[in-house]
Amino acid sequence: MPIRLTERWPEVGPDRLLSECVPPPRFAPVRFETYRPDPAEPSQTEALAALVARGEELAKPRPQKSWWRRKSVPAGLPGIYLDGGFGVGKTHLLASLWHVASGPKMYCTFVELTNLVGALGMRAAVEALARYRVICVDEFELDDPGDTVLISRLLNQLVEAGVQLAATSNTLPDKLGEGRFQAVDFLREIQGLAGHFEVRRIDGPDYRHRGVPVAPEPWTDDQVELAAGNRPNASCDHFVDLYRHLGELHPSKYGAFLDGVETVGITDVRELTDENIALRLVVLADRMYDRDIPVLTSGVPLDRMFSPAMLKGGYRKKYLRALSRLIALSRTGMDNIGID
Structure with missing residues (x-):
């Protein structure tokens, strides 16, 4: 039967939610070396090069903070954001970045991240996630005003704590939320999120x-x-x-x-x-x-x-x-x- x-x-429970924040089995074996850019789509080769460079930086041990120094945001953009259609390899590249990064590190989908905050509460979530060197968020989308405010608050605090961010989505950061709700009411939060990322566009057909x-x-x-x-x-x-x-x-x-x-x-x-x-x-x-x-x-x-x-x-x-x-x-x- x-x-x-x-x-x-x-x-x-929350412990399982945190322990499962790794690339799923489908993407466990992927690496930058196994990504095959489409020769007809130069943006794929460019995105690969950008991610490899970011991976080289994240592979280095995380700098230790001195207790007498104030926390500060690292120089340069704290995150990288891969935008593109379906099946162009965004998740492959994101998982590859996670694999080469030094720990502690976290990989999750946007939905899993919002669920995690809901399970832990904002304060506990910030305390738990601020320990990570890098957080990779797949399929980053904002579907309602509540999620907009929630994730905006979370990422702002994590960036202040020195956490590096990487994300994929099918919508550019400054367009998140369009067509789903009255984005004008939350434009400030949406633009704030966009400021956390360097955008890399990946074009191509769904493989x-x-x-x-x-x-x-x-x-x-x-x-x-x-x-x-x-x-x-x-x-x-x-x-x-x-x-x-x-x-x-x-x-x-x-x-x-x-x-x-x-x-x-x-x-x-x-x-x-x-x-x-x-x-x-x-x-x-x-x-x-x-x-x-x-x-x-x-x-x-x-x-x-x-x-x-x-x-x-x-x-x-x-x-x-x-x-x-x-x-x-x-x-x-x-x-x-x-x-x-």
């Missing part, structure tokens, strides 16, 4: 979809159930049951939710129109992609899971990223698992 994710209720522009043809419900039942440590859940269950869990638990799962089966995928449900599935897609978990689905093709209105709205980039990742995982799942 396949695992039912809808029967799982993981508990995750995950070169030659694979659309989602694979879905299987039937019976085929997904059968394949999941025949695979070790595979789960299988109805789409509606799954997203309802996700609504009862904090997103910080979605990683633990997948502990021990090697294949995810989802039957009767449907087009979504509810933004809250869709955003929960975006987080789940990120956690599955981090762990390189193949996906098997029935119902509508994955590229139709988010409604046309959603793909034109303020969270468009999040949904497109999720589709990019889910389709890649679906290709892996359906190519590697045959149907009897």
Whole structure:
């Protein structure tokens, strides 16, 4: 019998959240040497050179602060920010930077960072994170006013403590928040965040979809159930049951939710129109992609899971990223698992 994710209720404490702040398994082996810039996209070679140079600096031991000296921000820009589309290697470069940096160091997604602050509280989060030499934040996005103020306060205090920052996103720092809320009310915070980063733009097509522009043809419900039942440590859940269950869990638990799962089966995928449900599935897609978990689905093709209105709205980039990742995982799942 396949695992039912809808029967799982993981508990995750702050210690685990901190201990898991490392590159996910998919990016554990990557290095600068394994990044392959597209010759047709010079910005990729330029970004690689910039990250290698930054990595050489971060590989040096962290300077010790004298107790009688006031804290000061290090000379030069404290952070580097990689902006670009999906699948151009931003996360590969960010993880490579983390690997070469001397410790203590931290790697997390933006969502994991906000969840961590929520779990620890601002004061405890600053105390814990100020010990790091460098903090790498993947998929840096500000989706609501609360997150804008929260992360602005956090990063300002960490920069003052001498922490180096590196981040990736699909939106330039001074454009964060546009199209999602009344950005004019939070322009000061957004511009303050932008000032923490040197921007490096990376252009190019999504490597995950070169030659694979659309989602694979879905299987039937019976085929997904059968394949999941025949695979070790595979789960299988109805789409509606799954997203309802996700609504009862904090997103910080979605990683633990997948502990021990090697294949995810989802039957009767449907087009979504509810933004809250869709955003929960975006987080789940990120956690599955981090762990390189193949996906098997029935119902509508994955590229139709988010409604046309959603793909034109303020969270468009999040949904497109999720589709990019889910389709890649679906290709892996359906190519590697045959149907009897």
